[in-house]
Every structure is written in structure tokens, then in C-alpha cells.
Amino acid sequence: MAERSFAREVEDLRLGAGDIFRGEGILAITKALLQSGVAYVGGYQGSPISHLMDVLADAKDVLDDLGVVFQSSANEAAAAAMLSASVMYPLRGAVAWKSTVGTNVASDALANLASGGVTGGTMIIVGEDYGEGSSIMQERTHAFAMKSQMWLLDPRPDHDCIVNLIEKGFELSECSNTPVMLEVRVRACHMHGSFACKDNVRPAYTIKDALNNPKRDVGRIVLPPAAYEHEQEKIKTRMPAAIGFIRDNKLNEWMGPKRGKVGIIMQGGMYNNVIRALQYLGLSDAYGNTQIPLYVMNVTYPVIDTEVAEFCLDKDAVLIVEEGQPEYLEQAINTVLRRKDIQARVHGKDVLPMGGDYTAQVLLGGVREFLEKTEPRLLGNRPPAPDAVPVLNHPAVEKLKQVVPARPPGLCTGCPERPIFAAMKLVEEELGEHHVSADIGCHLFSILPPFNIGATTMGFGLGPASTSAFNVKADKRSIAVMGDGGFWHNGLTSGIGNAVFNKHDGVFVIVDNFYTSATGGQDILSSRAVNKRRKTNNSIVQAVKGIGAQWVRQIDRTYDVGRMRDTLKEALTTKDEGPKVIVASSECMLNKQRRVKPQTSKAIKDGLRIVKERFGVDEDVCTGDHACIRLSGCPSLSVKQLDDPLRDDPVAAIDNSCVGCGNCGEVAEAAVLCPSFYRADVIHNPTRWDRFKSNIAMTVIGWLQRRRERRRPALEALT
């Protein structure tokens, strides 16, 4: 069960000709796939395309009606390999993942796929996680397209354009027997917009047809001598076919005046921000009516030589707007122009930054510099462009820089991973610091305050593998952390299998929260939920034992900080050889709350006895040292200033977002911090016995309290 339900949005997938779709970009993409008659879809979740996977998972009925097969792939390589269904059969298929990380994982399969070529249209939708808000290394998918020779679509951020390009992309793939990649940037994925729908199309040829009529052709398999022929085929047949199709169908767009001394060539994805920059310079209106000729490359690979030549022929200079590095397009266009001896000067990364987001502000600077160098008359009387610098230089604003605190992402309130890292901090205090390899997933936030644990992260599921060099006898052992998502993605073999085989003495912590939580809470093999369409509840412990691990401990309640700490300590000190595997399991709190909250409210409404737990801090017992926060970092554990002239420092306080997980109390107890934490249990709809017990106790307690209060000096008189 994913973090967000798309039950309502799924209905939009049924819209037909004449309807207007309004919604998120990623949903528009999903709809476009159905309009293109795909026979199968798959992929691996990850921002920014997680919602695509979630929508498909929630859209079972729609997909069944159309006869479309949907797979939640084990990882991106599995998804890419799935596309082999289109090699021999006229099946249209699409897969999606986060790029470039997912493309890295998939690239073996992609290279094979691209070499043999495809019969049915295949589309790889890559969520280009580049720029502000990205969670990965800043690289471009462009290189993969070039090296394996797959066509790369980079549509303008506009629903109509994206949907049209997906439909055309399948045709392009089929006519050139080549897989096509569709690159969508983070903000375009989550962009709200609209487009005019078409009817969904049932696949003409289905997976079932293919299974019943198997075909094979050794010429499509990457084996010598076929592999050599594939290369020639790519150059002599597929590329020219693609170029012809792209040109004939006008996938790239010309905007603005036919002629001009200067022009701008851009990736489709840059179009909106370029228009805004031109608007600031007085060279376009808000509707894209520009005074400078634009060549918008909705297809960034291959480059269409003739189109580039035609655009540049009458120009003194062109600006290439290409986000990210290296500047592949700029190089390619330079080659085209030199070969054809066209004299237009090429500007690009000389006036625009080599790396980073091409925001409207950045483009404003780049385009202005380009025009100043080449055609300053266009800048005219220079209307004032937006400029925040004077405000930013004001002393009152300068002062803010020291004040506004960073707000790094962290683990959610009640996260079951927090007690694991609190336990690791406690072990660190006893046994000293260790080398810790972190991994991708929510648990990576342990590298940030307050935990500051984890030295490296090498790729999803590769935490354990990245300790493999540390396989020597020493005073300390390496610790590797990996999530259940990473474990099933590849960590079982690359991490645990590898450690077993090489007799690695290290400690391997598998953080199992029942979902791939960081990507939105999708089910995986070891999810404990019942999922009608998949087989869940497969044990991680059995898997690691099956692969040969001997020392395996399962902790089925991570909030038991003391046990967690003792188990870690044992793993770090035991004389047993081979990998020490700790599987620490508790349900992702975000998902649990989503699951349990409605049930609890309903039960209370129905008059059932329900105990609701919440934690609190006794403000007069707390001394304001905040050691508890340094060992926890729970968002609901905060501080508050008391109205007491004798106190300087704020005390700890728990706000009403507390979900009663118990971590703060467990930590206070295990770390012998202070006795100010308490758990408050409120019994809703108590039984008569509950009330009776409480009444008796509170009567006696009340009497005792009054007795002592009478003896206390009457301090009220002092106020």
C-alpha cells in the first residue's frame, strides 16, 4: 500500500475523446501510454516517477479492461530486461524509473536491447532527477542515449506536447527499431496542467498472443557475428529512419520569426524558462510570441543535421541552452556547422553556467550576455528586469543569513528507524566510533544531525557491498546499513551473499520497515501487508539464512532501544566468524498511521475500548539540556520557553503530532538520561472495571495529595 492513494486520479485514466484531463504531469504521461496502446508496463519507483508506479498499481481495473500487463519490477535492470518482450513481437511496452541512478542499474539490459533492436515500440520514461530538490548525484541521462544509441525525447513542459510526443515516440521506435527514452524533469513530473484526451487504445497484439505464438531470430541476439551487424544496422538503417521520421513529423519546433541575425537552440525542457527570460528582456510576450527565432529540440538525440543547418544558415550567432554537463549538444552542433561550413558562431556554456539549474534568472543573465555580444540592438531600451540583489544586500536581510536555521530532511515522527540509530549512538559511546557504510533510503538521513552516522553511500542496496574491502582482522568491525528496499533490489546477493562467500566478519544491519518507504511506501517481497496481486510476507531472515548467513538476529520491535543496543554490541564483539546480520523490523510509521488512524477513529466512534498513547515531558523535571533530542531528533520532540524567570534554557516538550511510538522514553531509559518522560495512556470508552479501578486509585491518591499539600507551606501567598 503506497503512501498516497490515487483511487480518484485513476478515474481520469478512463477519460476519452472530447474530455479535458487536468492534473499532474506524471498522470498525463500514464494516460498517454494508454492512448498509445501499450501492451505492458513496468518499472521501479523513485522520485520523480513514483506516482506513475503508484497510479498504475491503483489502476488495476483500468489496465485489466484494456488488457495491459503491469509489473512492479524488482529493480531497474529487471524493468529494462522486461522490454525484451518487444524484441520479437509487435508489442508496445513502457517502463519507468528515476534517472540517472536507475539508468545506471538498467544499463546492461538497455545496451543489449538497443543492440538487437526492437519490433514493437518501446519507451523508457526517465524521471530526470536533476537540479534543486534532487536527491542524487548530478548527472545526465543524455550519455546513455548516445552510447547505446536510443532516441532521447525531451518535450517542452506542457501536457499537450508531452502526450503527443509519447504517442509519436512509439511510432518513432517502431519505424527505426530502436528503444526511445522520454526524459521528464522533476518539476514537469509534478506540474499541474491540462490536455485534450483521446480514447484509450487496446493493444492490437497482446502478451497472450505472443506467448501462444513464440518467435525467435538469432539475428536479434547480441552474439557475434550478429553484434557487429547490429552496429552497422544502427548506423546505416535505424539512425536514418529515425531522422526521417523526426523531420517528417516535425517533432522539433520552430518558433518566432523566420529570420533573424541571432537565434536560440534549446532542449525542449528548457522552453518555458527561456520564454520567461525573453519576456524579462522585452523580447517575448507571456504567450510565447517571441522576437527571436527559436529551435526547440523536443528530440535531443539524434541531432537532426539538416534542421540545425537550416536554422543556423542565415544567422551570425546562435545560443545553445542545454542544462547540465558536459555540453553534448553544443559539441554536436559545432560539428554539424563545421562539417557544413556554416559560419554562425556558437555560444552556450560560455555565457551560461556549466552546471546547475537553468532557472529563468540564470537564463536571463545568459541570454542577455549572448545578445550583448552578438546583437545588442535587440536589447533596446532595456526594461528593468527583476532583481532581488538590492534587497538581499540590505543589512537587515544580510543579518538573516546568520539567523534562519537549516531544515535538513530527517526521519518522520515515530519513525521505527530512529531507535536503531539512537542505539548505534549509545554503542558508539561505549565502543567508540566505527566505520559505517550507509545506503540509499530514509535511513540515509542518519548521516545528518542529530545522529551523524554513516561515512559513505555507494548506491541503492550497496551499503553492505561497500564495506567489503574492510574484511581484515582488526580491533573494530565495519558496520553496514541497508534497507529492505535495497535488500531486495540487489543487496541480498551483492551484500549478504558477497559477505558470506568472502567470510566477511562485519556487521550488517537490515532496516526492515515493510515497504520501500523513501519512494512512497510501495510493497516489496517482505511487506507484511496482504496484497492480492502480489506475494508478500517473504522473510528477510529466511533469505539471508538461505544464502548462508549463520549469525542472524531478528528484532521485531525496533523501539526496544536497550535490546537493539545490546544486539549491536554483541554483533560487534562476538567471536563468531562470518557476517553478523541484524534484521531490525518495525512498520514505517507514515504508512502505519495511514492504515491505523481511520481504524482507531472508527473504533472509538463505535464505542470500542481503545487505548491511545502519547508521550509527554514533565516541564518542571526537565532541566533543558536536550540530550534526549540529540539522541532522537523526533520532529514532535521540540523545545519550549517556560515563563519562569529563574530558567534560562527552554525545556523539552512533545507536541500533539506525537504518535506514541515510545522512542523518547526508551532512549531516556536506556541512556539513563532523565526521568522527565512519561507515556500517557488515555482509555477511550473504558470498561466499568477500568473506571472502577481508576476511581479507587484516584480517591486514595487524591487523599494522599491533599494530605501533603496541607503540610506544604502556602506558597500561593508568596505570589
Add this chain to the structure above:
Amino acid sequence: MRDETVRLALPAAGEATERPISIAILAMGGQGGGVLTDWIVQLAENHGWVAQSTSVPGVAQRTGATIYYIEAMPPLDGRKPILSLMPTPGDVDVVMAAEFMEAGRSILRGLVTPDRTTLIASNHRSFAIGEKIAPGDGIADNGAVRGAIGVAAKSEIIFDMNALAIAHGSVISAAMFGALAATGVLPFDRDSYLAVIRAGEKGAKASVDTFQAAFDRVRIGAPDVAAAPRPEKNKQSPSPAPFDPRLAKLLERLKHELPQPARDLAHAGLKKVVDFQDIAYGAEYLDILSGLHAADRSAGGADRGFAFTRMAAKYLANAMTYDDVIRVADLKTRSARRARIEGELELAQGQVLQTTEFMHPRMEEVMGVLPAGFGRWLETRPRLMGWLDRRVNKGRRVRTYSLPWFLALYVVGGLRGLRRRSRRHAIETAHRDEWLKAATESVRTNYQLGVEILQCRRLVKGYSDTHSRGLSKFDRTLAAITLVAQREDAADWARRLREAALKDGPGKQLDGVIQTIRSFAS
């Protein structure tokens, strides 16, 4: 720039060169930033405008902050405007910040500029992790944000939208939507806003109420909602003890013996000390304080507003009311404590409350209560101590309001008769005397240094390990102060040491300052 360029007249490209209305929303997870964004988009679309919103979801969910961005404008002759996917500094019409420091961040990002931007911000705080982990007071200064808003925003709407939303049973997004409607920046009337909210199914009524309240707050200046109204504490002392004449005497003494500027703090201090132990202990507090005041007077404190006496009144009270098991048990068993928790939980009629304490007593804590002589005797027998510690030293879940546990706590809380003869009291008193001696000696030669030494008491806090760490910081700080005591800027160094000690848990920054001092003072 060339002159000819400047003189060129460049006509507008088309009919509409104006830009879309742009709105940036800075929010954190759980604040409904996504819902607010959808509302604004829907509002614009209902009027036939083209609206585009973007965000990077997921980041905010996990406690970080994120920006939702919306652009909207009417189409022209069927042509859609080309809308940007990110806000451009200096070109944002409305910035909505769902938290006060996020308002500050929006200014730092250049999104708020005086020629253009209406800033709608809630001035409540949700502290960042960096503000919470300091062992002292790490809370960022609201004043700096207020100052910056003054110079950056064209117009501003600032109030506690969170409290207003909670008071009306909704979330902050509804309050911000109301504030946006009230600004009139978007040319849509109030009813069209309400129609958007009402179209949603869940919680529409509470959202509408919150919207209206926020709208009225902005338009007609309706008064602010008090933050989270607390239910009246049910005073469970129907027969308060009669006013003790001995207390009255102490109050008289306080007025006679202490100067006006120190009286408020001394009053609070006296109350705390008596509450901790008894009236005689209060007298002891005043005795010591009077002595310190005498030193203050002879050091010329009158010219300095008796800062030394004031700080002594504050920190002496804190030193005398150290945290021991008796105090903890006493506080946990008071009726006011239960009333406070009931209020915080908004306990309803017919619900039953129980609390569980997470306690981890060690032999050290038990030793604290034992008579000083017996304690010393035990300390010389490590094997016996170890045996006892193994019995005592474990985590205990104490069900406060079950009779056996309450009785146990009640008995411990009543042990104050033993306190002044206890081992802990002896240690605390010796430590306190040494500190006061150092302060008194300093104040004679360097008044401010004396005051600073008193303030170092702030470093001692917490229980068990935390307490030892605090104590060690205190000792290291005082030791380092002696190194510079003869310098003119000694008080400055003392302040720097104290501030450094409050910056991080283990005291790395303190060590840094000490090293600096050693480099020139040894």
C-alpha cells in the same frame, strides 16, 4: 551600454507583455501546502484562467521545507500563456510562508521584494533540529525576521495562522487561503474562494470556518486567537494550608535586606527553595543571599544596578534546588501535575488516564538520599556497591497512578526530612560554597567577572551522565576563568566560555575556547 542602444524604442512584443500572477508557498510536511496549492489552481481555473503549479514532493514530508509554486493568468484569444516552473527572485507577487523562519528563508531566496511582493506569513515557530539540539537556548531570533520583512515586503500579513487554524479545528492551509482572499491580490471574490473549499469533501466545514476567521482577521482586524487555550486547572487543594507566619517573616526580610532590582528574582528564588525543602531552607537562602549582597555593595554594585545580587538570587536558588530522587518523586505525585497533563491531553469526560514513567535509577541516586556518613562508608566498599547497583540499576516502567507505584513515589517524595543530612546534600553544598567563594572574590576586583562566574551555574543541569557532563563543563569553565582572572577582559572570556559550553553536547566548542586561552595565558 552603447548610447544608440539606450535610445532604441522597442515596442512590446505582443498585446500582453504583463506577466502571470505568481505565488510561492513555503511549507513543511503536514502543513497542507499541497492542498493550498490545489485550491489556488482550482480557483484560477474556475475563472477560466490557465494555472500551473509545480513542487518537489517528498522533501517536505520528511520534515524538510519545500516550495510550491503557482503561476496563473487568463488565456489570450485561445492561446495559453507559457508559465515558468520555478519562482524567479524579484518576480513573485505573493509569498505564503507557513512558518516564521520559512518567511525569513523566502526573503533570503530573494522571493520577497519591495516593488512587488505581498508576504503572507504565520509567525508561529516550528523549531529546526539545529535549534533544538543545543544544550542551551539555540532558538533563532524572531526579531531578525521581523526586521527583514520590514525592508523586503511591499505589504505584509503576519499573524499566528496556526493557532487560528487549530482554534477552528483545521490546518494552517485554510487560514492562509483566507488571508490570501483578504489581500485581494487575485481578482476573485470571497465566494469563489469558499466554493473551492466547499468542493472538497473532508473537513470542509472546519476549513470554511478557518478561512472566514482568517479573512476577518485581515479585513476587519478581528482580534488574535490566544494560542491553544488551556482548560482551567482544577485546583485540587480545597483546604489550602493557612498562611505560615514564618513565611511572612522571610518576606519581610527579603524586602529589608535586598535592593529593589533583585527583589523579583529573590522572590521567585525563595519560593522555589521553600517548595524544594522547607521554610528553614528558605531562611538559609536569604542568609546566603544577604551575604552576597553585602559583597556586592562593597564592590560598588549600587552603580551597576546590583547585577551581582540579581544573578545570585537567581542562580543560588537553582543551585540549592538540585535534582534528586526526592524532588522528582515529589513533582511526579503532585495533583497539579496530573491536572496539567489532563489539560494538555484535553481529557474528556468518561476517559481514563494513566501515565507510565520511564525511570532508570542507579545506585548513585540511592546513595544521594542516604545519610552522609553511611554514604561515605558504602563508597569505600566497591564490591557491596556493585552488588547493590546490580539490584537497583535497571530501567523501570512506573505506572504513576496505580496504587503500589504511587505509594512508592509518594514515600520517596516525602523523604525531604532526610535530605539535609544526605551525602548528596553535603556534596552539593561544598560545590556551591566553592562557586560562591570564587564569585565573591572576583567581584571585589572585577565586578563583571563576579557576575559572569555566578551565571556559570547555568551549565549544571540534567541527571546522571548528563549531570556529570554539565558539572564537568562547569568545572572546566571555572578553571579556565582562573587562568585569565587577572586580565582586564576576563569577564569577556568568562562569557565566551559559558556560551561555548552551551553550544554542543560533548563540549567541543568549550574545549576550543579553553585551548585559545591556554595559548596566551599559560
